[in-house]
Amino acid sequence: MLGAAGSKRSEARAGQVRTTAGAPAIGTSSGAAGAPSGRGAKTIEVKGVSLYYGDFQAVEDVTMKIEPNKVTALIGSSGCGKTTFLRALNRMHELTPGAAVEGEISLDGEDVYGAGVDPVQVRRLVGMVFQSPNPFPTMSVYENVAAGLSLNAKRMKKAEMDAVVERSLRGANLWEEVKDRLDKAGSGLSGGQQQRLCIARAIAVEPEVLLMDEPCSALDPVATLAIEDLIRELKDRYTIAIVTHNMQQAARASDLTAFFNLEKSGRPGRLIEIGPTETIFTKPAQQATEDYVSGRFG
Amino acid sequence: MESASQSPRAGASLLASSVGGGILPGWATYAVLGGAAALSTAVLLAAGAFTAALTLAFTVLVACVAIYAWSRAVEGPRRARDRVMTMAIAAAFGLAMIPLFSLIFEVAKRGIPGLSLEFFTSDARGVVGGGGAEHAIVGTLMITGVAALISVPIGIMAAIYLTEYGTGRLRRALTFFVDVMTGIPSIVAGLFAYALFEIFLGPGIRLGVMGSVALSVLMIPIVIRSAEEVLKIVPAHLREAAYALGTPKWKTITRIVLPTAFAGLVTGVMLAVARIIGETAPLLVTTGVIDSLNSDPFHGRMQNLAVYAYNEYRSPGLMKQASYDRAWAAALTLIAIVMILNVAARLVYRRYKTEIR
Numbered sequence: 001m002l003g004a005a006g007s008k009r010s011e012a013r014a015g016q017v018r019t020t021a022g023a024p025a026i027g028t029s030s031g032a033a034g035a036p037s038g039r040g041a042k043t044i045e046v047k048g049v050s051l052y053y054g055d056f057q058a059v060e061d062v063t064m065k066i067e068p069n070k071v072t073a074l075i076g077s078s079g080c081g082k083t084t085f086l087r088a089l090n091r092m093h094e095l096t097p098g099a100a101v102e103g104e105i106s107l108d109g110e111d112v113y114g115a116g117v118d119p120v121q122v123r124r125l126v127g128m129v130f131q132s133p134n135p136f137p138t139m140s141v142y143e144n145v146a147a148g149l150s151l152n153a154k155r156m157k158k159a160e161m162d163a164v165v166e167r168s169l170r171g172a173n174l175w176e177e178v179k180d181r182l183d184k185a186g187s188g189l190s191g192g193q194q195q196r197l198c199i200a201r202a203i204a205v206e207p208e209v210l211l212m213d214e215p216c217s218a219l220d221p222v223a224t225l226a227i228e229d230l231i232r233e234l235k236d237r238y239t240i241a242i243v244t245h246n247m248q249q250a251a252r253a254s255d256l257t258a259f260f261n262l263e264k265s266g267r268p269g270r271l272i273e274i275g276p277t278e279t280i281f282t283k284p285a286q287q288a289t290e291d292y293v294s295g296r297f298g
Numbered sequence: 299m300e301s302a303s304q305s306p307r308a309g310a311s312l313l314a315s316s317v318g319g320g321i322l323p324g325w326a327t328y329a330v331l332g333g334a335a336a337l338s339t340a341v342l343l344a345a346g347a348f349t350a351a352l353t354l355a356f357t358v359l360v361a362c363v364a365i366y367a368w369s370r371a372v373e374g375p376r377r378a379r380d381r382v383m384t385m386a387i388a389a390a391f392g393l394a395m396i397p398l399f400s401l402i403f404e405v406a407k408r409g410i411p412g413l414s415l416e417f418f419t420s421d422a423r424g425v426v427g428g429g430g431a432e433h434a435i436v437g438t439l440m441i442t443g444v445a446a447l448i449s450v451p452i453g454i455m456a457a458i459y460l461t462e463y464g465t466g467r468l469r470r471a472l473t474f475f476v477d478v479m480t481g482i483p484s485i486v487a488g489l490f491a492y493a494l495f496e497i498f499l500g501p502g503i504r505l506g507v508m509g510s511v512a513l514s515v516l517m518i519p520i521v522i523r524s525a526e527e528v529l530k531i532v533p534a535h536l537r538e539a540a541y542a543l544g545t546p547k548w549k550t551i552t553r554i555v556l557p558t559a560f561a562g563l564v565t566g567v568m569l570a571v572a573r574i575i576g577e578t579a580p581l582l583v584t585t586g587v588i589d590s591l592n593s594d595p596f597h598g599r600m601q602n603l604a605v606y607a608y609n610e611y612r613s614p615g616l617m618k619q620a621s622y623d624r625a626w627a628a629a630l631t632l633i634a635i636v637m638i639l640n641v642a643a644r645l646v647y648r649r650y651k652t653e654i655r
Contacts (some may be wrong), residue, residue: 092541097465125542134535137652138557148543151553187653198539222412 015018042108042125042208043090049103050268051084051093058084060268061103064258066209071231071240072279073250076260076292081269082243083131085260086211089241090126091119107208109242122179124152127207131214133194135186135201142182144197145169148205164204172200173230192223199230203238210234212242216249228253247293251281320372327365334361358389366420402633409630412623415512421601423590428620431628433591434606438632441506441585441602442575443596445513450567452514453521460522461529464552475527479519487515488580495584504586507597509602512580524566528559537547561650572636578604603628603635 026256044086051059059081066072066089075234076080087093091112105112112122135144145165149156156164165182174196178189186197193214202210212231216224224246231253234240244250250257258274273286284290338356344349362382370378414430422429456476460469491512495503532555540550549621556563587598587609607628 090542092538095538095541120544120546122544123542128538128542130535130539130542132535134533134539136536136539136554136558138554138560147540148545151540151545151549152449199540201543 031219041237043068044126044209044239044241045106045109046089047104049085049088049101049105051081051088051102052098052100053084053096054098057268059088059260059275060270062271064271064274066241067256068239068254069235069237071235071242071253072256072258072274073246073254074241074243074258074260075247075250076239076269076272077262079265079269080260082260082264083213085269086128086213086241088242089209089211090128091122091127093271094119109179124205125207126209126211127151127202127205129195129198129202129210129212129215132218133191133198135189135194135197137185137187139181139186140183141178141186141189141197145200145204147201152205168204169197171203171234173226173233174200182249190223191224192219195219195223195227199227199234203234207238209239209241212240214243214245217245224249247281247295251277257281259286259292260286261288262290322369322372322381325382326368330365330368331357331361334358334364335492343554358385362386364388371571405626405630405633408623408626408629412620412625413630417627421589421591425589428617429589431603431606431624431631433588434601434603434628435631436591436593437585438575438602438604438635439508440593440595441509441513441600442571444507444510445517445574446567446571448510448514449517449521449570453518453567453570454525454556454563456518456522457525457529458551458555460526462547462555468564476519476522479515480523482519483516484512484516484577485579485583487511488583490515491580491584504584504599505597506585506592506600509581509585509600510595512584513574513577516577516580517574520570520573521567524570525559525563528562528566529555531562532558537609558652561647561652564646564650565643568639568646570641572643575636575639576604576632578608582608606633 028065046062046064046066049059049062050057052156058133062085074086076082084093089112091104093099093101101113107122107125111117112126123181136147139147142165143150145168146161149161149164166175166179169178174193177193178197181188186194189234195218199210199215216227220226228249231242235255242250242254256274257277257280259272259280260269261272272288273280273284275284280289281293284293325629335353335357338353338360339348342353342356362385365385366378366382369381416428417430417432418435419432420430421433422431423433460472460476464472491508492503494511495505495508499505536554536558537550540554541547545553580600582605585602585605586601587605588601592598592600607625610625610628611620
C-alpha cells in the first residue's frame, strides 16, 4: 500500500518534470519565455482591511503583502476569516448580501476597490479555485476549460481554443488523463481530476493571481499530492494564495505563511503574523502561532 | 428461536427479548386481511346491510384490530403498533387511489363509444345531433399554446428576478403576491381578461386570445413558483465558479444557471400547462361557444374541449345519448392530452436532468 502511494508520487513527479519542460511554450504566449519569475505576476498589497457580514465583523485590520511568484499559505482555525479574506481579494466577498469591505487592497498598485473598477474585470485578473471541485455539470471537459473564454465572449478560432484548452490542461497536469475524453461530462471525472479541471479552467483565462480556498480538503492524499506538485509549478507563472487547514500542506507547498486567529468565538479574526514558512513553523514570533502550528490548540 | 419465544425474559438471548419474543409468519398480514374481509362480508350480509364501500371500511377496521391483538400477543407492543400503523397508512393510500382509478375507468368506459374518426376530423357546424370536436381540440391546443407563449417567458423571468436579483422586503412581498395569485379563482381570471379586452374592443367581445390571457393569469404564478424552486437548487458554488472566471451576472444566469436547471424548468412548465388546459369557466366568458373550426386566436370565437363537453351535456339536442357520448369523449381526449404532457415532461426530465451535488 505504502509502496503504491510511493510510486504514485514518483509518477506525479515525472509529470511535473515533463510539464516544466513544456513550460516555455506557455511563457511565450505572454511574452516572457522560460524565466521562472518572468511572467510579470502581480503583487497584492493589503492595508488595514476589515470585512463585515452585516453587523458581524469577520476580519479586523489585516495588513499584508502577497508576493509574486510565491505561494502564500493562510492558516488558522475555522471561522477566523481566512476564506472571507481570500474572497475579498477578488471581490467575491461582496456577492454575499450585506457584506462590506473597509481598507485598501491593491493589485500592483492599482486599487481593486477603486471607484471606476469593475469587479468582473478584477475577477478576470484574480482567479479562484474553490473548496469542493465545481465543474459546470452541463458542460464537457473541453467546454469547462474553455468556459472562462467562451463565457467572456472572446471570439476565437477553433484551433486557438484547442490550443488554450490543451495548454491549460497540461498546465494542470490533467492532459494525459483526459485527452481521450474531452467531450465527456466534466462531472464524470474523479474528485482529484475534477479539482485539477477547475484549476485548468481558472488558468485558461490567464489570470495574474490564483486564489485557492482549501483546494484539497475534499481529496484523498494521492490527489492532494498531485495538486500540491501543481501548485509548486504554477507559482512560476502566478501569484498564489492558498487557504489550508492542513499544516503539512502549508509547510510543503508554501513559501510564506500567514497565521490568522481570533481571540474567541464571535470576535473578528486577525492576522497574527506573516513570514517565511520555515520561520513560522520553526521559530514564530508569537506564542499563539507556535501553539497553533505545534498542534497545542486549534 | 423456539426457546426464546417461550421464555423471552428468562432466556439468555438479549436480541430475542428486545422485540418481545416470536415473530409473526410472513403471510400474517394477508391472512388477517382475508379473514377480516370474510368476517365483514358475512356479518354485513347477515345484517342485510351489504355494500362494497361499507365492507371495505369494516375490513380495514377489523384487520387493524386483529393484527394488533395477534402481534401484541406474539411479538410485543412495539411491533404491534408498527404493524397497525403500516396497515392504516396502506389503507389511506388505497383510499386516495380509489377515486383516481375509478375516474379514469369511468371516463374511458363512457368516452370510448363517442370516439370516432369523425370526432377528430370534423367540427359541428350546421350539423344536427352529430359532428365532431375537431374545432374544440384545435381550440384547446391553440388557446393553451398561446397562454404558454405568454406565461413561460414572463414566469421564468420573474422567477429569475426572485432568485437572482430580488432582495429583502420587496422580494418577500412579491413572493407573497405570487402565492396569492396561485389561489385566484379561475372565473375571476376570466372576468379580468374580459374586462381588459372590453375596454378596447367593446362589450360582448369574444376572442381566442382573450382566453389565453385569462389562462396566463392562472398559469404565470404556477410557472413562477415551480421555476423559482428549480433555480434555487442550482448550487451557489456554480454561480461563484462562473463569477470567479470574470463572467458577468447575466451571462452566468443564461449560460450556467438556466442550462443546469433546464430539465426542471421544462417539467414545471408542462405541469403548469396540464393544470390550465382543462379550465372551463374563464373560457366560457372569454372565448365563447362556437360550432365551427376557428384557428385564428385574434379573430372570432373559439371552441375548446372543456366548454365543448359542458355544452354537449347542457344542451344535448334531439339525440341525447350521442351528445352525452361526445361530452365524455371530449373529457377522455382532455385527460389523454394531460397524460401525454406528463409523460413528455418525464421524458424531457430524464433526458436533460443534470447531476447536481
